[in-house]
Amino acid sequence: MGSQIPKATARRMPIYYRCLKKLQDSGVKRIKSNEISQLTQIPSATIRRDFSHFGELGRSGYGYEVDYVTKVFNELLNVNKIIKIALIGVGNLGKALIENNFRRDQNLKITCGFEKCEENSGKILSGVPVYSIDQMKEVLLREEIHVAISTVPSEFSQEAVEMLVDGGITAILNFAPGRVNVPEHVDIRYIDLTSEILTLVCYNDWLLHPVVK
Template identity: 45%
Template sequence: MLKDHHIPKATAKRLPLYYRYLRILNNAGKQKVSSTELSEAVQVDSATIRRDFSYFGELGKRGYGYDVEALMNFFAKTLNEDHMTNVALVGVGNLGTALLKYKFHQSNSIRVSAAFDADEEITGRIIDGVPVYAMADMVEQIKIQEIDIAILTVPAEFAQGIVDELVAAGIKGILNFTPARLSAPKSVLIQNVDLTNELQTLIYFLHSQEGK
């Protein structure tokens, strides 16, 4: 887990990208890699990579580059990859069902262990290996299964009420796929994923390039 609060958010977001590529290199038997090679692979300029790595001290050697296995293991520990994190999915609609099919297990540290929904036709079933519980069981199951993180894919008008319940259940982080902007205690981290906003931003940049 990232414990150094002085690491910029942009750097923290790039760490999983670096880690995934280092795993690929390690599985391929590569022993060392330069910042230039990393740059070409992950599409982040080498100066940014060196700056990102500098927040963690001397990770490489001048003239040698980075030891792939050592760097991979370092980031695995930094990203808490050696600890299984149980995740709850709240809202098993179209998006929620798609997320259940997503192979979170490829990270080796993330497992969606429970899902919750208000639809009685869904509750009591197992979807893609994940049991779906009634909303009335949410607080109890989160406590029993020691779930730390929740993914929220419910209609916006219900989001805040559910967040209040999640906080009461002890949830520490929420990945919010709803358009609602949620409030929670400072001890609970909320990350918003606004697909419409991201798409509109992409369209804006696309049209800006076409106009050049």
């Protein structure tokens, strides 16, 4: 993908691809942006603007050819390429991630884990080798891995992320809510499970018991 594509657009591309793939598998041949909007909950104007970054994908009043646009996004996302992922922190959450290991996305695979605790390192979990954290840089460079997931607690996440970056990692999904410092070339995303659940509960409660003024 070219550098001119906005980050927000790039983040929505997998959503578009999954939607289009389902439509293609269902035999849908043509679709309009307002129909994609209903399926993805992304405004149709945003969809048209995003799609415009990739050339003339559709025609006004006609819509988009599902097979063609799916092929374009397939090539842009390089979905047939296996993306190797490293996992740092093989506690309960880490073990669950390894056990699941992106079963629905065959191109994403956790291929190695790293653990500071000697009790959890030196093992093979669901086919994934777990190394000592001291071996991280060596393994990451040898395996040419650039994507990582960190389940290390917030108080240790800065150190863990620095080790990942030192090993050539440029994309990190961090399950610790505390923000960490990374170089400009490293993209890091955060998943705060507690915050997400509280937001979900509050929103659900508001739907069930809206405040009437």
